Structure formats: C-alpha cells, structure tokens
Amino acid sequence: MKILITYSSMTGNTREIAECIHSTLPESILLPMKKVKNIKEWDFVFMGFWVNKGNPNKEAIKFLSANKHNKVALFATLGAIPGGEHTRSCIEGAKEILGESCHVVDFFVCQGKIDPMITKVFKIFPKGHYHHFTDEKRKLYEKSIAHPDEIDKEKARQWGMYVREQLELERKAN
Structure with a gap:
C-alpha cells in the first residue's frame, strides 16, 4: 500500500506530528503539501494542517x-x-472542504505552540475586544509553549499505527 503523509506547517508543530506518524510507518513517504505533485498515485493519504481561526490554514x-x-x-x-x-468544528470544516466523495477514516488533533507574533497582535487589542490578551489567553499561550510535547508525539505515533492497522483489517476483509 502506497501511503503519503503530507502537511502544512508554519511554526513546525504540524511537521513534528507528521514526522512522528511517519516514524511508525516506514513504508510511507513524507512530503510538505507544497511538494505533492499528484495525490492520485497514493492509496492512502494522511493530511495535516494547522488551525487558523477555527479552520485549516490557507495552504491546507x-x-x-x-x-x-x-x-x-x-x-x-x-x-x-x-x-x-x-x-470538532475544525475537523468538520476540513471534511466539508474535502467533500462527500472523500472518506475520512479518522482524525488526530493536538495542541501546538502558539506563534509569538499572534500574541503580539492580541496585546494590541483593547480591553473588551474578543482578541484582547486576557490573563486566560496568557495562560493558554504559556501552556502551549511546551507543545507538541512527548505525550502528544507518542499519541501521534500510536494513532498512525492504529490507522494503519484499520486499513489492513479493511483490506483483509475485502
């Protein structure tokens, strides 16, 4: 089975997760989305993206x-x-973009570092504005700095193996 793992990454978070999945699927090929020429040559594709305002990023x-x-x-x-x-909303949005003809076998989501530039922008917004850099947002930012952490990475590896096993079971059943 020809497996492609492709991703879009701005800060490196999604690339790290893609690399973890790839490490458990030695037969797979790992490529950034911008380097994928023809997706039809693959039997199965893992597609990774970073979330921007509740949706996949523009490249994705x-x-x-x-x-x-x-x-x-x-x-x-x-x-x-x-x-x-x-x-749920982020994944549903990605599924809608793919369309009904595409079968999404499974999904994996983990926290990643927030781009420091985003927090600089948040600090500009006045108090009361939705994007104002509140104490709650500061705490979320501080917590995100450590992600994806080793637990996230191990979960990604386990998930990659799980998806592969599901594909094998499905192939054997047909």
Missing part, C-alpha cells in the same frame, strides 16, 4: 480543495487545548 484549504482522495486521515495542531466543540 487550497490543497484539500484541489486534491480529492478516496480515503484520508486528518491530523491538526492548534493553539487551543484540543477537545470539545472547537476541535
């Missing part, structure tokens, strides 16, 4: 829109703590 949106594939697994990094409505 362009890639997901143009590169429909039968079966994919999605992975993402975001500055917020993963889980809940925000995480």
Whole structure:
C-alpha cells in the first residue's frame, strides 16, 4: 500500500506530528503539501494542517480543495487545548472542504505552540475586544509553549499505527 503523509506547517508543530506518524510507518513517504505533485498515485493519504481561526490554514484549504482522495486521515495542531466543540468544528470544516466523495477514516488533533507574533497582535487589542490578551489567553499561550510535547508525539505515533492497522483489517476483509 502506497501511503503519503503530507502537511502544512508554519511554526513546525504540524511537521513534528507528521514526522512522528511517519516514524511508525516506514513504508510511507513524507512530503510538505507544497511538494505533492499528484495525490492520485497514493492509496492512502494522511493530511495535516494547522488551525487558523477555527479552520485549516490557507495552504491546507487550497490543497484539500484541489486534491480529492478516496480515503484520508486528518491530523491538526492548534493553539487551543484540543477537545470539545472547537476541535470538532475544525475537523468538520476540513471534511466539508474535502467533500462527500472523500472518506475520512479518522482524525488526530493536538495542541501546538502558539506563534509569538499572534500574541503580539492580541496585546494590541483593547480591553473588551474578543482578541484582547486576557490573563486566560496568557495562560493558554504559556501552556502551549511546551507543545507538541512527548505525550502528544507518542499519541501521534500510536494513532498512525492504529490507522494503519484499520486499513489492513479493511483490506483483509475485502
């Protein structure tokens, strides 16, 4: 089975997760999205992106829109703590971009470092503005600095192996 792991990464978070997944799937090829020429040559694709304002980043949106594939697994990094409505909304947005003809086998989301430039911008907004750099946002930023941490990376490796096992079981059943 030809497996591609592709990603878009601004701060290196998503690339790190892609590398962890790749380390458990030695038969896979790891490429940034901008270097993928023809997605149709792959049997299965892991697609990774960073979350920007609740959606996949622009490069990933362009890639997901143009590169429909039968079966994919999605992975993402975001500055917020993963889980809940925000995480679900991010993945659902990516699924919508892919369209109904694409089967998303599974997804993985973990926290990543928040780009320091974003916090500088937040500090400009006045008190009361949605993006004002509150104590809560400062704490989230400080917590994000350590991510993806070793626990996140191990979860990504385990997830990559899990998806691979599911694909093998499906292949044997057919």
